[in-house]
Amino acid sequence: MIERFGHDKIRLVKCPACGVDLRDKKASFHVESHTPNDFGLSPQGVIQ
Numbered sequence: 001m002i003e004r005f006g007h008d009k010i011r012l013v014k015c016p017a018c019g020v021d022l023r024d025k026k027a028s029f030h031v032e033s034h035t036p037n038d039f040g041l042s043p044q045g046v047i048q
């Protein structure tokens with residue numbers, strides 16, 4: 001999921017929610033299009 005290059009630079013190469021390849025996309029922009037639920041998190045910290 002995380003690709004390392006250089007010494008301390010990492011970037012998301014695969015969306016943790018839907019698995020889409022992010023190497024040619026704006027990763028942060030794509031990730032923001034998801035809801036916390038997509039990442040297995042509950043919104044507002046509600047335990048489900």
Ligand SMILES: [Zn+2]
Binds near residue numbers: 018019
């Ligand atoms: Zn995604």
